[in-house]
Amino acid sequence: MNFLNLDARVFIYIGMFGSGKTELAINTAVELKKSAEHVALLDIDVISPYFRSRDQKNALEEKGIKVISPPGALSHADLPIITGQVGGYISNKEYLTVADVGGNEDGATVLGSLKPFLDPVRKKTFFVVNALRPFSTSFNEVVRNVKKISQSGRIKIDYLVNNTNISSETNVEDVERGEKIIAKVSEYLEIPVAFSVAKDGLDFSGKFQVFKLKRYLKNLW
Amino acid sequence: MIDKIVAKMPKSLSGKEFTYCPGCHHGIVHRLIAEVIDELGIREKTLLVAPVGCSVFAYEFFDVDGTVAPHGRAPAVATGMKRAMPDKVVFTYQGDGDLASIGTAEIVHAANRGENITTIFINNAIYGMTGGQMAPTSLLGQKTTTTPYGRDAKANGYPIRMSEMLSTLTGSTYIERVMVTTPQNVLKAKRAIKKAFEIQLKGLGFSLIEVLSTCPTNWGKSPIEAGKWLEEDMAKYYPLGVYVDRTKEAE
Amino acid sequence: MKMLFKGSEAIAEAAVRSGCRLYFGYPITPQSELTEYMSRRLPEVDGTFLQAESEVATVNMMYGASCTGKRVMTSTSSPGFSLMMEGVSYMAGAELPAVFINVVRGGPGLGDIQPAQSDYFQATKGGGHGDYRMIVLAPHTIQEAVDLMNLAFDLADKYRMLVTILADGMLGQMMEPVEFPKMRDPNDVPKKDWALTGASDHDPRKVTSFDIDPYELEKMNLRYQATYKKVEENEVRYEEFNTEEADIIVVAYGTMARIVKTTIHMAEREGIKVGLFRPITLWPFPYKRLNELSDTVENVLTVEMSYGQMLEDVKLGVNGKANTPFFGRSAGVVPTPTEVLDAVKKAMGR
Numbered sequence: 099m100n101f102l103n104l105d106a107r108v109f110i111y112i113g114m115f116g117s118g119k120t121e122l123a124i125n126t127a128v129e130l131k132k133s134a135e136h137v138a139l140l141d142i143d144v145i146s147p148y149f150r151s152r153d154q155k156n157a158l159e160e161k162g163i164k165v166i167s168p169p170g171a172l173s174h175a176d177l178p179i180i181t182g183q184v185g186g187y188i189s190n191k192e193y194l195t196v197a198d199v200g201g202n203e204d205g206a207t208v209l210g211s212l213k214p215f216l217d218p219v220r221k222k223t224f225f226v227v228n229a230l231r232p233f234s235t236s237f238n239e240v241v242r243n244v245k246k247i248s249q250s251g252r253i254k255i256d257y258l259v260n261n262t263n264i265s266s267e268t269n270v271e272d273v274e275r276g277e278k279i280i281a282k283v284s285e286y287l288e289i290p291v292a293f294s295v296a297k298d299g300l301d302f303s304g305k306f307q308v309f310k311l312k313r314y315l316k317n318l319w
Numbered sequence: 320m321i322d323k324i325v326a327k328m329p330k331s332l333s334g335k336e337f338t339y340c341p342g343c344h345h346g347i348v349h350r351l352i353a354e355v356i357d358e359l360g361i362r363e364k365t366l367l368v369a370p371v372g373c374s375v376f377a378y379e380f381f382d383v384d385g386t387v388a389p390h391g392r393a394p395a396v397a398t399g400m401k402r403a404m405p406d407k408v409v410f411t412y413q414g415d416g417d418l419a420s421i422g423t424a425e426i427v428h429a430a431n432r433g434e435n436i437t438t439i440f441i442n443n444a445i446y447g448m449t450g451g452q453m454a455p456t457s458l459l460g461q462k463t464t465t466t467p468y469g470r471d472a473k474a475n476g477y478p479i480r481m482s483e484m485l486s487t488l489t490g491s492t493y494i495e496r497v498m499v500t501t502p503q504n505v506l507k508a509k510r511a512i513k514k515a516f517e518i519q520l521k522g523l524g525f526s527l528i529e530v531l532s533t534c535p536t537n538w539g540k541s542p543i544e545a546g547k548w549l550e551e552d553m554a555k556y557y558p559l560g561v562y563v564d565r566t567k568e569a570e
Numbered sequence: 571m572k573m574l575f576k577g578s579e580a581i582a583e584a585a586v587r588s589g590c591r592l593y594f595g596y597p598i599t600p601q602s603e604l605t606e607y608m609s610r611r612l613p614e615v616d617g618t619f620l621q622a623e624s625e626v627a628t629v630n631m632m633y634g635a636s637c638t639g640k641r642v643m644t645s646t647s648s649p650g651f652s653l654m655m656e657g658v659s660y661m662a663g664a665e666l667p668a669v670f671i672n673v674v675r676g677g678p679g680l681g682d683i684q685p686a687q688s689d690y691f692q693a694t695k696g697g698g699h700g701d702y703r704m705i706v707l708a709p710h711t712i713q714e715a716v717d718l719m720n721l722a723f724d725l726a727d728k729y730r731m732l733v734t735i736l737a738d739g740m741l742g743q744m745m746e747p748v749e750f751p752k753m754r755d756p757n758d759v760p761k762k763d764w765a766l767t768g769a770s771d772h773d774p775r776k777v778t779s780f781d782i783d784p785y786e787l788e789k790m791n792l793r794y795q796a797t798y799k800k801v802e803e804n805e806v807r808y809e810e811f812n813t814e815e816a817d818i819i820v821v822a823y824g825t826m827a828r829i830v831k832t833t834i835h836m837a838e839r840e841g842i843k844v845g846l847f848r849p850i851t852l853w854p855f856p857y858k859r860l861n862e863l864s865d866t867v868e869n870v871l872t873v874e875m876s877y878g879q880m881l882e883d884v885k886l887g888v889n890g891k892a893n894t895p896f897f898g899r900s901a902g903v904v905p906t907p908t909e910v911l912d913a914v915k916k917a918m919g920r
Contacts, residue, residue: 115603116576116745147600147683148743230573232583233610264574264747317744318904319832333774363770368634378776384766386637386777389660392630395622399634400766402618403592403642407768425630428623 099293099309101130101194106222108188108195111259112209112251113226114234114243115201118261119143120151122226122295123198124314127163136193140184141167142208145200149315157314164193180208185215199251206251213252222256224292227283229262229276240283257292258284260306270302277304329353331362333382338373342542344532345374345441347499351509352412352439353381355516365408366400368393370422372414373447391422394429397436408519410437416446419455419481426485426527433490433524437515440481443532444553451537455479458556463537478556482529486563492524494562498531498554500546523569531557572747577712577737578604578645580748581671582611584719585643589756590669591617592642594631596624596650599683600739601673604645625650629657636666637777639765641723641756645671647739648689649680652697658732659698663779665764665794667726669719670704670734673742676902684902685739687824690879693736694853701791703798705733705805706852708823712746718850720751725805727760729797736852738875740825740904807850808859816845818918819863819892821884822873823849825904830873832907837914844914852880860887867892869917873910874898893917 101109109126111119120143127139139158141151151158152167159165166187168179187195199205209216225244233239248255262268262276273294284291293309296302328334331353339345356362367385369377370393378385388396393411401409418426418440429436445463446452452465456478460469470478486494493515497508508530515526531553533545540548575583582604585593593608605621612619622628628644635642646654651672661668674689676682691697693706705725709715715737722733766775781787809827812834813819822830827848837844847863847870849856864870870892872881881896888894897913899905 116574116579146743148739228574230571232573232575232579232607235573264572265745267572267747318740319829319907364768366637366766366768375780378778382769382774384769384775386633386664386766387780388633389630389656392626392633392657395627395630396634396637398620398627399592399594399631399636399642400638401634402620402631403635403638403640404767407638424623425627428627 099129099307101126102133104222106220107191107193108197108216108219108221110197110199110209110221110223110253111226112199112206112223112247113201114231114247115145115205116231117201117226117228117234118263118295119201119226120149120198121311121313121315122259122261123196124151124154124158125309125311127158127196128161130194130196131161131163134194136164137162138164138166138187138193138195140187140195140197141165142180142184143198143200143205144180144208145202145205151198154314180211185212188212188215188219203246203250206247209251209253216253223253224257224259225255225289226259226261227276227280229279230264230272237279237282240279241286244283244287255289258289259292260294263295263297268297268300270300273300273302274304277306281305329357331356331382333380335379337380338376340536342533342535342545344443344499344530347505348439348441348530348532349377349380351499351505351512355509355513356383358513359516359520361408361516361520364406365410368397368400368409368411370411370413370417371448372417374412374414374441375448377412391417391420392425393417394422394425394434394436394438398429398434401434401436405435408516410439410516412439413441414447415442415444415454415456419479426481427488430485430525430527431488431490433492435519435522435524437519438527439512440527440529441532442529442557443534444478445534445537447534447537458552480557482527482562485527490525491527491563492565492569493518493526494529496529496531496557496559496562498549498559500550518566521570523566572749574745575712575748576603576745577715577741577743578673579607580712580716581645581719581735581737582607583750584716585669586611586615586617587751587753588641588720588723589754589759590641590643590723591615591756592635592640593617593619593644594622594628594635594642595644595646596622596628598647598650600675601645601647601671601742604671604742625653626656629654629661632668633657633661633664633666636661636668637766639762639767641759643669643671645673647673647675648677651689651692655698658704659700659702660779662698662702662704662732663700664777665730666777667730668732669722669726670732672734672736674736674738676900682902683739685825685875685904686900686902687738687826687875688879688900689736690852690874690876693734694855702794703731703853705731705801706736707733708736708850708852709741710824710827710848712741712744713748715741716748716750720754729801731797731801736824738825802854805851806854806856806858808856809848809850811846811848812843813845813847813863815843816867817843818869818871818914819845819847819867820871820873820910820914821847821849821860821880823852823880826873826875829905829907830910833910833914836907836911842914842918855883855887857883857887860884861889861891864888864891869893869895871914871917872896873905873913875904876900
């Protein structure tokens with residue numbers, strides 16, 4: 099996936115809760131870092147208490163990616179903290195910036211508060227769909243989710259992303275299942291599909307470009 | 320020879336002998352509720368939530384399905400029942416310690432949700448069951464076993480007026496304060512209780528009837544003196560009347 | 571079809587499939603997703619979701635709902651579970667069935683929001699007052715949590731008891747592929763000849779934990795005890811993994827057991843055969859089987875995300891037949907497979 103061709107400096111991932119935004123945001127930042135000097139990852143997930151991009155902060159900063167998240171011990175809090183730096187990195191022309199936004203309408207609402215920073219910049223917003231997640235398994239449900247979340251985030255969605263998976267057990271049929279539903283949604287809402295995600299090691303090719311995903315958020319075992 | 324039976328035991332009372340002291344108003348109120356249940360023909364679908372307090376045995380006195388809630392939690396228990404079985408009639412019977420002290424949160428939120436239940440609130444300005452301790456509704460200066468020098472606002476705050484407070488909540492449909500010291504106001508109290516149950520039957524939301532009551536034993540007054548103190552002192556601080564009536568809006 | 575579910579969501583969906591249509595709850599991290607899932611899902615199946623004003627109210631709403639004989643549940647995390655203890659005791663005394671989910675976090679007090687197992691005593695030894703017991707189930711994967719939900723509701727109804735699923739923040743928050751059982755008809759539950767449904771086809775019924783006469787209350791208590799005995803005789807559940815001819819046996823439950831499974835593979839490479847004994851019912855605890863296993867090893871190591879709570883039950887089970895060393899971390903810090911391996915080696919004197 100070549101994000102540099104997209105004429106954007108800020109890349110925003112939104113979607114339903116648990117649709118895989120965080121992994122995608124991390125992977126995107128890593129991908130961007132291959133060709134850009136300054137890359138920042140904004141953790142503005144005010145919803146999830148665990149498995150957030152801030153948990154990978156050290157690993158990512160070793161790769162030279164700036165991770166913006168609540169400071170120190172507060173990163174373990176369940177407080178909805180958005181640091182003042184977030185707006186700064188969105189505006190900073192030196193940086194390519196990836197934003198990992200919390201799930202559902204509630205998670206996306208935070209984008210509304212960043213509107214003054216987001217409006218003037220070149221950005222692309224990706225709506226991530228995992229069609230094997232609850233409340234996302236049908237055309238109707240996905241359409242409803244896209245509408246609701248773009249409303250509460252007060253943001254236009256540029257691309258859909260097919261991230262249909264059941265974690266380590268994902269097979270080709272699972273991804274294809276997602277492609278079918280998302281292709282229909284794309285046609286109906288007139289929003290193009292950016293890519294389908296396939297985990298590392300899954301040999302997949304389908305209707306859309308494929309983005310190979312490496313898993314960063316791992317279980318302890 | 321008996322010509323005419325003018326009063327008999329309501330069907331909705333079990334006939335079990337009351338545990339209440341002479342001059343206590345619980346018995347009168349129990350009877351009024353039972354008469355109302357009979358008149359409305361709802362005994363077979365009424366569920367009672369009794370409190371912790373002197374009326375803890377209420378679930379045995381009424382001839383309906385019933386339970387005893389933890390102290391103060393009757394409105395939450397009733398909420399669970401009503402949500403599980405919306406076609407039943409659910410009422411709580413609670414004293415002032417139960418409703419106005421330990422169970423303040425539960426009654427406020429049940430009222431605020433407009434929970435379609437009925438609460439009969441017995442306010443006798445004292446903890447009866449545990450032996451005459453201060454209640455949240457005890458009057459200033461009132462001597463109790465925990466205010467031996469009289470209730471002092473500085474130390475204990477002020478007697479709380481629940482009907483007034485709850486009537487500010489939009490969810491409360493009907494709230495009235497009554498007493499049962501004379502035949503006239505007994506009739507008035509019964510009308511209020513009936514109205515409260517009718518509101519529930521029509522699905523109009525939360526209704527509460529506060530009944531000012533005596534506790535001769537813990538007040539240390541004869542039944543006559545107790546009645547007098549209630550009318551002259553308590554009723555002055557807790558005025559009778561309808562505090563909110565949103566039945567028209569709810570209809 | 572397998573789907574990707576968070577533990578909290580999966581438990582919620584499984585409860586719906588078990589015929590539960592009544593959920594009362596109060597938000598608390600790390601399980602609010604369960605509450606939120608129910609708020610979306612129950613209206614789809616004509617169920618009732620109600621956000622209570624507190625955990626105190628929650629458990630009492632459950633009390634009221636359970637009185638009517640319908641299946642009811644809640645979910646919470648440690649501090650919330652503490653608040654529910656009053657109602658838990660009353661429900662146990664009134665022999666009301668219900669299912670609780672406690673997604674345990676670090677404590678005591680406000681603690682933190684990371685996973686822990688430090689509510690073991692509270693769940694298994696009674697956090698409320700009185701001589702009561704609760705059946706406590708401890709799943710170690712999301713799929714197992716799903717599979718235990720039907721059992722939880724069935725046991726609750728069968729014995730008129732409370733059942734707690736003791737999970738931890740890790741199980742609540744992680745995502746795994748799961749498969750759900752078929753949807754059960756909510757009306758297809760055992761007949762409850764004690765339920766309060768209005769005295770139309772029965773004499774007035776009373777549901778209560780109360781009797782002022784000590785001899786009558788004693789009779790009630792003896793009835794509870796008889797039930798508990800039956801449960802102890804019939805409902806003990808556990809898993810044994812690699813225990814045959816093991817060099818050491820590790821006792822662990824929930825997420826911790828999952829971590830031990832990784833340790834087992836690591837130990838194998840170093841030539842140590844580690845067996846895992848995993849209680850699935852924490853109450854009733856599988857004392858008997860653990861006692862038998864204690865004949866086969868010198869060391870029975872207990873590993874917990876708490877500071878030696880289950881250890882007390884392990885000692886009762888082992889009953890002096892083997893050493894009972896302990897390793898645990900708590901407060902939201904999860905032991906790693908390597909740390910467990912070190913504890914294994916230390917126990918074996920390596």
